[in-house]
Each structure stands twice: as C-alpha cells, then as structure tokens.
Amino acid sequence: MRLSRNLRVQKILSPSSRVFIFAISLFIISLTLFLGRFELTQLAKNLRSHTTSLSYSISYIVSTPSNLINSGIQSILDLKEIYNQLNEYNRNQLTDSTSFQDIVSMKLKIAQYEDLLNLTADQEYDFITSRIIADFSNKFIGTILIKSDETEKLFIDMPAVGSKGILGRVSSLDNNVARVLLLDNINSRLPVIISEDAHQGIMIGQGQNDPIVEYVREYKNIKVGDLVTTSGKGGIFPPYLVVGQVARIKGERIEVELTEDVSQLTHILLLNYKFYQDNE
C-alpha cells in the first residue's frame, strides 16, 4: 500500500510531471489575466504604454527580412499609385479650378452669415504629422502604431485624420510610439451628425464591417449618400470633420462607409485640439 503511494508520489514529482504542472499553472494565470479583464487596470495600461516602443523596437529588428520584402513591394505599388494619381490629376485639373472658386465664395458667404448671426468663432488648432510604423487595421480591434519627431506634443485622445477624413484617436503613448484606435475598432464610439439636417447619433465600430450609427431619432429622414461628420460633442474631436457617407440603411441600422482608408496612408495628421484644456 505504502509502496504504491510512494510510486504515485514519485510519478507526480518526476521532472516531466512537474513541467506539466508548471505549464498548467501558467495557462491558468494567462486565462485569469484574459478573463479577469486585466487590461482594464491602471497597471496594465501603464505596462502596455511603457512597453509598446520596446516591443516595437524588438519586432522591427527581428522582422527586418519581412520588412525589406514588404517595403520593396510597397515601393512598386506606390509608383503605380503615383502614376494613376498623375493621370487622375491631369483629368481633374479643369474641374478643380472651378471647385476652388466655389469653395472660396462659399467660405466668404459662411463668414458673412456667422458675422450676421454673431456666432462665436470655432477654436483654431494646428497639427503634427506622424508616420505610420505598423498597421493592425485588418482586425476587429483595428489599431495603428505611429511615430513622430514631436512625440512629446502628443496626448491621449488626440484626433487623428488623413487627407480625406478622420481616422480615430490616440489611445496610448509612450516616449517614441503612440497607438491610434481606429474608427472601425469595436471599442470605438464617435458622436456624429448626418446630412445637412444634422441628425445626431453615435457611430460604433464593427470590426471589418462598416461602422453603424445608433441612437438617431429621425432615422427615416436619412438617405443613402448623406454625409457623416463629427458633431464635436464630447470635446475630443473638432466639429465638421468628414467621417464618411451613409452606405446602407437596413431598418434602424445605418451603415457608414468611411472616406479614409488607413491602408493607403503612410502619414497621418494629429490635431492639436484640446477643447477642455483651453476652456478651463
């Protein structure tokens, strides 16, 4: 009896069993971190923000071969894109000159109306250009990593825009690298207005699907093709930044096609918009 118990104890304490038990313990710790939503704690946020640039540096060195291949392919694609854009530019040159005149006259008219209505002028803000160093946009938790020479001027919740429209906001940053949470990320929420009638709603990211706008009261008045812009509510994003267009309406579900495609960009603009800090 004692002999068999000793054998059992010996089996449990054998090196392979100990490694097996250790692996199970680590697995349980990992599961606890994941299911216990450890990432929501301040410790995890600090850990993530302080180690992002370190992990990026390691990744950059380790993935140098794939980086070289990728940049080669990207250069060829860029050349093709430049050629297409040049053709497009030549075609649009004439129409652009008339559009420019329209924009100037429209701006003058708006300035006159604002003056007549005695409206408070919108807050002015400048921007910082930043380079995209890693793109994780093809996931339902879409983010990008960016690097800037003026990283010290960046702050959390800084709006990020491209040439055509808004992209998202800075969600975490450390000394060298910042992470931008994209609009199609399932954690993204953005107050928007739809169409010239300014129907208010909240745009919610849907991963690889187009984002949807919820909490719209008069959704029946919205049509496919209506422009979606930021409302400025919440104070994170400035008002009237182009977000996209209404692509589909399925009952109360309004789907928005974003105007900006992050996969086509190499640089982004970070708007130095601090509504609350400037109004305190």
Next chain:
Amino acid sequence: MINFRKGNLIFYFVLIFIVSSNIVFNSIYFDLTLISCLIIYVLKWSETNWIICILLFVLGIYNDILVSTSFGYASSLFLCFYLIDRVGNYLSIPSNTNIRFTIFSILMLILFFINYFAIYFIYNTSILLFINIMPYMVVILLYYPLNFIISSIQTKYDRVK
C-alpha cells in the same frame, strides 16, 4: 526532440520572428497568432523543459502588447496548444498525424466560435462570418505542409545528433 540547451534554437527564433512580423503583415487571410499556435502544436517538444513554458507565456504577452489584444489572450492560446500536445504525450495517445489534425481543426473551430460569440454578446456586434473564418481555415489548410516541413527538419536534426 527540441532541447533549448542543446542549441536547436531555430524554432524559437521562428516563433519570435512570426510574432514580430505582425508589424509588417496586415492581412485578413493570415493571422500570425494562429500560425504560431499551429507551429507550437506541430513541434515535438522536449518533455522536461521549464523554459518552453516561460518562453511561450512571455511570447504571448509580447504578442498581446504588439497587437493590442487583451493581456493573456495569446499566452493562453500558446500554452493551450502546448498543453494539448503534452496531454496526448502524457496519456500515451498514439501520435497519428490524422488524429492530431482532426483535434487541431476542432480546436480551431471552437476557438473561432468562442471569439465570434464573445464579440456578439459582449460588444453586441456580429462580425462577418466569411472574412473572420478565413484565417482559421488558412491555418487548418497549412497543417499538413507545415507538419511535413517541421517534422523533416526535426528528424534531420535528430539524425545529425
């Protein structure tokens, strides 16, 4: 068998390389975390090596920081696939490639549905089924070719040793 001390470090570097390549490759068809899981599952691990468990745990955390997934997601996946391999070995289940492939495919499908329903119920969002199942299918399709490559490298290494 892979042994950390004996110098066969190639697969450790391959794993680190694949996880690091997340900053370069951004494809809807290839999920590098799942490909790492496949490599971990296919490899023949040394039975008495503590470092493997720690390395997989740290690699998972590194992956989570890089890709911005929840802490513990990748490490629990890596350790889960490592443990399944170990359990089979511990219980002396014959290592038939077809049985292992079936177990891997079932696990991948379970993982996909857990992800799908978690997003559906927690975020109230129904992600596109076709696009999101693609990386899982690609990994299942890669099982045999990767298994062949890794097994031949390991057999060659054993013979040299």
